[in-house]
Amino acid sequence: MPATAGEAAPEHLAVRAAGALCWRTVNGSLEVLIIHRPRYQDWSWPKGKLDDGETLPEAAVREVEEEVGLTVKLGLPLPSIHYRVNSGLKEVQYWAAQVNGADAVPDGDEVDRAEWVAPDKARGMLSNPSDIGPLDALEYWHDHGDLPTWPIILLRHAKAKPRSTWTLAEGDRTLVASGHRQAKAVGRLLSAWRPKRVLTSPWVRCVQTVKPYAKMADPKVKQIDALTEAAHKRQPKKARAVAEGVFDKRKPVIICSHRPVLPTLLTVFAERMSDVEAAKLPVSDPYLTPGEVLILHVSAQDNQRIVAVEQIKPYDD
Structure with missing residues (x-):
């Protein structure tokens, strides 16, 4: 390789x-x-x-x-x-x-x-x-028949207001000003692949993170409760099922979620990679920094196999 x-x-x-x-x-x-x-x-x-x-x-x-x-x-x-x-x-x-x-x-x-x-x-x-x-x-x-690929893009939401200072519902916690700038930078970065599907946690900070890209590319955006922190804590298998399902769809996709959910999603991806590529996945908390992305390239010949991975941080101030 x-x-x-x-x-x-x-x-x-x-x-x-x-x-x-x-x-x-x-x-x-x-x-x-x-x-x-x-x-x-x-x-x-x-x-x-x-x-x-x-x-x-x-x-x-x-x-x-x-x-x-x-x-x-x-x-x-x-x-x-x-x-x-x-x-x-x-x-x-x-x-x-x-x-x-x-x-x-x-x-x-x-x-x-x-x-x-x-x-x-x-x-x-x-x-x-x-x-x-x-x-x-x-x-x-x-x-080797793996040159045509399609991407799964795993995105952690941009910088949000600190939990310690937030007094309202956790799902309503918003991005800070630098998080909104991050989200715009994420949108520009995602345009290099232009997926037409976005799966996101419905919590506000995730929705705000994908909003600039949604305005630019007009993808189909689907909010999925299983990608929230609370739902994942109760039933992590449902978050796992979301990740498994994107392979069956065989279409480029963005998944936007939260730090505590990332290990479950990464486990699904690691199972579909060679040991060499799986070793490139983040393995320790926080896995991805706010606004950071993983691009997982899936073979179009074998839609259950990831052949390459990239990790990119678009913006940080």
């Missing part, structure tokens, strides 16, 4: 960037989109530096759209690469991004050509040898 996203760089990073290997299959054969940049006279993958306040997944999606006119949803995380630029060490994080039907349209400024080619041809065209690493991983997943 190839290395995945998030490998540590050997020294301080001067530049962080993100991009995607856009891919498709033609008569069962894998093709990837490679771009030519006239400024550097090189062949590479769509990528670019992060804007202020932007996460890596957001940057990857934005750069693909800006450079080749494709609006993509991110798939499997691919190995990051490191190389030197004038300011120091640069890291580029890549994701796979399946493209169905749409044509790539180079922006004409940063990118003047975009070509769909077989992986072997791409290896001969790439100007930076380190760009071959993400391609090797992409081809590995394709050869």
Whole structure:
């Protein structure tokens, strides 16, 4: 199995960037989109530096759209690469991004050509040898039938008012001001995958956390009592059943819940992962910080098997 996203760089990073290997299959054969940049006279993958306040997944999606006119949803995380630029060490994080039907349209400024080619041809065209690493991983997943995936996104609600100062019903406890800012950042991050289903605890702090994403993407939002702290304490099996049920639906989904519920949900996911991937799951309290997400990539070939996991914190002030 190839290395995945998030490998540590050997020294301080001067530049962080993100991009995607856009891919498709033609008569069962894998093709990837490679771009030519006239400024550097090189062949590479769509990528670019992060804007202020932007996460890596957001940057990857934005750069693909800006450079080749494709609006993509991110798939499997691919190995990051490191190389030197004038300011120091640069890291580029890549994701796979399946493209169905749409044509790539180079922006004409940063990118003047975009070509769909077989992986072997791409290896001969790439100007930076380190760009071959993400391609090797992409081809590995394709050869094993697990390149097409769909995401389960586990989200802990954003920062809420302290229990110690809250005198009303626990389910009515709201987000603090920084929690609302977190929720907006979470909404932008989730747009990199754009699930059309949201399962959330009906308690106010969870509903407020998913609200910005719901306004942006208009998903179907379902409030589920089993995802509340109180219901989970009484009957944890019902929360477990919620997590098990998303595999049967076979559709991208967000699950928003509370810290005490997370261990039960994580147990369900760990049972459907290899030991290597399960070892990447958080195992100690608080599991996820407020507003943090886990992206669990489920194989479209085997909808009961998670093949990769990412953990991302979109915003914290």
